[in-house]
Amino acid sequence: MQVLKNIFETTSFQTKLCVMLKHFFSILVFTGLITATATAQVQQVRENPAGISTRLQFEIDKTKDPALGYVPQSRLVEAYRVRSERIKNNTASSLFSWTERGPNSDAVGASNGNTRPGNGKTSGRVRAIWEDLGDATGKTVWIGGIDGGLWKTNDITANPATWTPINDFFGNLAIGSICQDPTDVNTMYFGTGEKAINADAVRGAGIWMSTDHGVNWSVMPGTSGFWNVSKVLCDASGNLYVACNSISNTAGLQRYTKSTGTWTNITPSGLDPRVPDMVLSSTGRLHVSCGYYNTATASAGYRYTDNPASVTAAGWTSPATTFPTQYNVALACNGNTLYALPSTSAFEVTTIYKSTNGGANWAATGTTPAFTSGQAWYCMAVAIDPANANNVIVGSLDCYKTTNGGTSWSKISEWVGTTGQYVHADQQIITWRSNNQVLVGCDGGVHYSANGGTNFSDRNQGLRIKQFYSVAIHPTSTNYFLAGAQDNGVHQLNNAGLGASVEVTGGDGAFVHIDQDQGQFQWGSYVYNQYRRSTNSGSSWTSVNFSSSAGQFINPTDYDDVNNIMYASGNANTFVRWSNPQSGSTFTAVTMSGLSSGKVTAVKVSPYTNHTVFFGGGGSGITPSLIKATSANATPAFTSIIGTGMTTASARISCIELGTNEQNIIVVYSNYGVNNVWVTTNGGTSWTTIDGNLPDMPVRWAMFYPGDNTRAILATETGIWQTSLINGASTVWDPESGFPNVRTDMLQYRASDGLLAAATHGRGVFTTIIGAAPSCGTVSGLSSSAVTASSATVSWAALSGALNYDVDYKLNASSTWTNAATATTSLSAALSGLAENSLYDFRVRANCTGATGAYAQAQFTTLASTCTEPSGLTASAITATGATVSWTAVSGALNYTVDYKLNSSFTWINAAAATTNLSVNLSGLTAGSLYDYRVRTNCNGLNSIYSQAQFTTTTASCDAPSGLTSGSVTASSATVSWTAVSGAANYDVDYKLNSSGTWTNAATGTTGLSVNLGSLTASSLYDWRVRANCTAVGLSSSYAQAQFTTAAAPTCPGPYDVSTNGTSGGAATIPFNTDIKGLISPANDNDYYRFVITTGGTATITLSTLPFDYDIRLYSSNGTSQLAISQNSGTANETITRTYTEGTYFVRVYGFNGANSATSCYTLRVQLGTATVQEPEVITSADVKVKLFPNPATDRMTLYMVGDNSRKELKLYDLSGKLIYSQPVNDMFTTFDLHKLVKGVYLVKVSGPDGKVLHSERIVKN
Template sequence: MKNLRFSIGLLFGILLTIKSIAQDHPSERVRADFEKIKSTISGIIPFPELEKARNYTIQRINQIKNASANAAIPFINWSEKGPRGIGGRTRALMFDPNDVQYKKVWAGGAAGGLWYNNDITDANAVWNKVDDFWDNIAISCIAASPQNSQVFYVGTGEGWNNLDAVRGGGIWKTTNGGVTWSRLASTIPSTNTTFSYIQKIQVNTQGQVFAGTKQGLMISNDGGLTWSLATTIGSQTITDIEIAADGVIYAATNPSKIYKTNNVSNDGTSWTNITPPATTGNRTEIALSNNLVGSNQVIYATSINNTNNFAWFKKSTNAGITWTDLTIPTWNGSTNEITSNQGWYDLIIKISPINANLVIIGGAEHSRSTDGGQTWVSGNIGIHTDHHAVEFKPNNSNEVIMGNDGGIYYSPNYGDPNIHAHSVTASARNNGYSVTQFYTVAIKNIANDNYILGGTQDNGTLKVDISQQASVATGGDGVQCFIDKDDANVQISSYIYNNYYLLNRNGVYQKAIIGDSNSGVFLNPADYDSQNNILYTYKNYGSNSTSFYVVTEVGSNNVVQTVTIAQAMSVSFIKVGLLPNTIFVGTSSGGIYKITDFRGSSPTITRINLPANGFTSSGEVSSIDFGSSDNELLVTLSNYDTKSVWYTSTQGAYWISKDENSYGLPNIPVRYGIFNPLDKNQVFLATELGVWTSNDFNAINPNWTPTNANLANVRCDMLIYREADKKIVVATHGRGIFTTNLLPCQNGYLSLVSPTNDVLNGQDVLTTATEVNAKNKIANGGTNMLRVRDKITLSPNADGSTGFKAANGSTFIANVNGCY
């Protein structure tokens, strides 16, 4: 979404250069994702199917944990690789009421789960995750009960009509200050769809819980066991709930309405409409003063118009009886720049708890008033854009925390009216808060190298170092990125459409190699040929042709050409072929084409997945991967309600669906798929719900299984393989980057720990059956055939083959038929 506007050392000048094109396009981003995953039957996102798939996935994960079923590929164990220091979209923030110093803070990532930090004032304090395997980790809001500070409620699901929003799974509750959590059965969307999206939760001093949903304001008098609807408000979308210090409850809606009630025991029928007269609007936000209540209650309220900018901004000093207009804050002289046409998505108002004249408003940008909204100062204080949450520290209102698309920020003085807004200081508090939403990832083809390059939503293309600390290589939404497999000095990052940049070995910007914001698609497909230093990107298509940008001599002369072929294709994926000057192209309608002599005088274009050859799916092609040759293809499609995984060993002469009803894969988007290059009978899929794998892909039923040990219940967007050290990397859209080491040829893998009766006898010698197997497969008696982790002894058997024995407690890996 919006480009980063903060300085990062020497990159500041680079970011300013890129800033002219790196503007926010939220509607285009969400539309792009919607098209990628919408149902091929209904044309909408079938959220009940996603909820069903979540339940099924959790069941399968629990079965694996309980050893009643086997993970598809043994020994796959994911390891988190950051990024540290740069966060992601954050809507939920709360100071812990049980910490008398109010240093402990809770936060929720919009797709990355619930976290806590024990000292928000300490820049080095590390965030701790609560549980990556809640049934849903799309955290939207959090509230504590003033009746019992040990009771917290956490809501899930983004209800702001962004098409890429992660659907929620209800409300979670703790009764011991966050030590343990459980989901409220009354809010599980599979049985109560009202709780699919929860915008706000508030709890009053009587312990009543108020949940703002897209289907109305829900009220619970029994701690969330049962709920009733505020019938006066009805089924309107609730955009905000606030409770005044005297107990009066206020609610705002979309379309623009404001209601209040002081009857805390009512059944939801005694709400009064206090909407400012002669106003219209959509999403509405309100803020209440804590120090002026009753008939003197101060309310700030604003609503968004059809262009998603301010429709009106008003204030009441008598609890909503009368209203006066406020000055609409500006950024760079423009009122629209605060909201930047996305007030439907970014909007928050907060009043200082001790000073009703000090108000902070956040939209795409942020602004502060110290005179009750008459004048505003919009200062660049080093805070990321797209604001969703603001909280004043309860025991020191000078201190403020903010949640936005860049994570969490802390200011020791933003709430101090005596400090001019331009002099306020603020800094990120994202150490270990790994909720970044990645689209793509690239790594150097160097064994054990820890450098990672990744394209992210609203946080640019990030580079992550060995300590997992991240910094921005280029700004805006990061999309495709590549690192040359033969020369890590050549790296490519990109922004939306056809904006591609050359980086050096350390991820430092060198130059723009394509700068075109008028062609391609928002998250534009591309691929890079490391052997020949050629970048291919999609440009556009017409009625009878399709154009591509081709950049040759990448890293040196960077020669840009446009290549047009005589075939109309709405391109969704590009894969460089194994043969020179050949590419494979997937389309948004399910077509797959092989193009040979691509840059030559007579390119040949062949559609290789005709329905007559068995390929019956429609939808967007999300990935193409090669097996032992380019005759063997794995293809995935990302839409709901389609067969998502296809295989051919005949380059399309005959296709086999690997996603039938009984094959184990739920009805979810499959965003990427790769063969295990070390065992082509194994396949990894990046899906809406983690990584799924098959250990026997060539079987009729591949028996798909979630393979998420130490990963998360999170959307995954991309998988890549590093040949140098047999490592797979997955880019998640909400929990950062994870890697796992592959152990080739799993069927021949030996990892023996002695003594165990089924492996070694009491003399620490292999049992007869295992010894026979070993002596037949371990060749030549070479010591290089074993990875020695402890004492291993090789000795000849009677027939001259090699046997071995191990000391007590030793662990070793045998090289069997050339595979570990």
């Protein structure tokens, strides 16, 4: 033990121990872009945070067990075991001889916007890096690739490094972290699963262990419940620590005690069991962070212990000061110096924290670079120089370095561009070795620096872990392929064996296609419906984007090589048809039936029937569907052909392939927990599941053996499997032992040489020749007969072995073929509807068993014919200014020429030069005039003589409008309308009071059939009139006239609800013991009212007739000091009863929570009890008579007063007591003007020469 202790205290071993503590993320990535445009260059693209999580969810939905709702990774381990046992026991062997195509290196293509500084290379996605403790030189390094397996190099300093795959299968397990027992370097461990942001993420398959220095591996017993492992590490005694980061599992932090072989949950008490990172210092102190993505503050935290081998859940130490731990944290240590990268809720690291006393206290560093780009939940890493704790490198999008402990940072890498040090984006792990060498693991592979990050060079050559979704084979160029890779674009491979590729487009590479009879046309794709096109055999590429959201994340497509149409998945219940993919950007989203509100998940163009396409559907919460669409190029007809037992909810069809005809179809599902493989021999009338002895695992692609409907080949999660006899439930499947044990996404076949290509998701592209392809000869003896001006019969000689024939034809000048017969067993085909005197091409090919022959082509020319003049000339729809002339169709006519003229004229006017219609509309004619017109037939190279006829236009007139109606009549407005007049260009509308002799214009030259009238007088009879203007004939009609009566003026609200009462300063003074009507409108309206108590006592305020929940408040004379409130619920009355002192008071009426009504009034009443008010003194006598009239009034009012001949004065006040104006009263009748006043209630007072009030009266101004 003393020897071991001495080793631990050495600087080099402390460094190695810190290195072995780095955690390794394991999450799948993707992203989205643009809509229906074509661009001349492929733009630079990179996954974004939303794309990463969308990509993860896409893969989960594709593979999860519908019954469980998550991906049961343990079944993949069982499938691995079954495959290994069959190969080991020689019950399975490789039927084919496979060639690895790689790539083992790559370069950036000329059209790729994702340029790389220094022409760097990429490999695949690396989450785990481990420096082997058994190599004293420190050169031996292990890496774990997501979907790429476990790899090793014996010299990481060499460029290129030599990489050796340990086990391809491990790539299916999402390796996140590797460590090694320092007491026995032959013992190694790695953890699996993805750092979880959702409950159904890929959980992994526990902890794997090797006791022979990484040669053989097996699952550690008792670890199947350790989901979503973020970190594994060993202490000085060889005890193992496992950090789990699952949202749906409480495994938390586990300790494996080496001496007893037992597991103990040591998650710190009270903290979230999601553990994104932990590190073990050379001092022996274990540091752990709990909390991820959205953990509650109370259960997130950082803890440490000096006794990790014996600590219990309750034995951890809390720091005096700490850092946020709710969302994600990356840690690094060097003795007692630690750095922490905590994520914010926006998944940015805005503050880097540092501790210099072993984690007891933490403080922010001087500055923090902007390096996470919103992806701190997914990718961030930190490493410390083991020789100087002030030197630190952090990474996420790019790498930054500090040499002064975080006071300042400088950028040391670039993920795109042409200058700087290239390190691929999305850094997941950084290790800093004792010899100043830095390794960075990222979504593009491994990058190496020999001088602490000053210079970087990649170590990706030979690291063959590209994750391909698709592959396409060139029809004639033997070794030319396209393949779409996750996070690493579309690759062009053109080597006889293992070699380099060119990344022709960047970002994520999805489905790819090469036209099989015009190989210069090639397509790649980005996520959803975003495409990349080359028209020059892959030399240059452009973008053609339809949608960045329609369809699947990795969108299934298929290309019709004969008709040059691309078909793809679209939104729910639609497919997308790209009708001109070779040259244009015409996309159509076609609605389809039978998809159960889901999206298309698989597409197959039939090679046997023109424009027939098969679509598969399904996915999370969706019932699977299988649909055959005919006439898919135009208006499709849809037929469901899915079978009984194939409709497990949430299952997903991943591939549809045809055998030797449309009767033989194979369909596969990509989920766990379902019957994965189905076949039909009758076009879908009935189906049989043929899973047989196949393990429960996703099947992503399938195909029949060429020319043989009884044999099949599958692309699965554990490589290629095949059967030599399809036999229902007794079907025997064997794994291809010569093919990597790795997830395989697609198979493609080239019939000309029997080449089969497989796209793997972690080991690149593999090919094999699966036997001599069935052949089919070329038809001979092509001839034509019975050729007329519009028809012909083409024929050919029988071909030995042919089952049937396909026949197409076209005009020699056209590039588009028209199908004349598909799968005909006849030796001739009749063509009709041809153009006369024209050169035609026709072609014929034979269909044999499992193969199709090349086209044989010939020509013929149709005959010329006579050209007959039109007959049946007629004129109809004749008006004063127009007419329609028509004629009978002529056989063989291409089009027609039509002229016309006044009978008195000698000059013809052309109406149509080459119309294909049988009628023409003439306009701009003169009323009451005789016209000649003539029609000529235009044939192919010939024209007929003219046929001629006449017609006479009608006399000009302009009718008066009819159907006069009025509607929407209110007290102040109305809408008048009428029926359209034939020939009218527009209309004039007037109106007036019936009692008036003057018309008011409402509209001149309106083209509408109605006019709105406003500012009308209530309860009044109105006349209105309308006339038509027929400008074409220069006439206007007589007026048509009608009447309507406006509604009475509304009585609600009352005169005291004035426009100024939104505040106490504009409140009207209201009378006592009187109902006051008002409206609360709009929302948040307030109505204030004023009243004055002259003698103290009681009074009651009541608010009733409420349309909604209104409340009242009582204020003192300042209008702001609240004295009382009533706020009952709903429409219950509100009441305030209290004893008042002498003074002025305000009542406020308002709606609770914005309640209001523009139509229903409330009633407010101030009822006096013992309180009294004093009205102004009024001097009256029996001899004095006073009258104000009219009351209410609109413009003026008259005071009539007799019995007092003294000089008097009239004063007008508003209800707040403000004097509006005054004037003397000398005569019996005194008239005063009201027209400038706003509507409302006012007070008129008449006083004598001594100032005493002789008369006081409220008036209403309307």
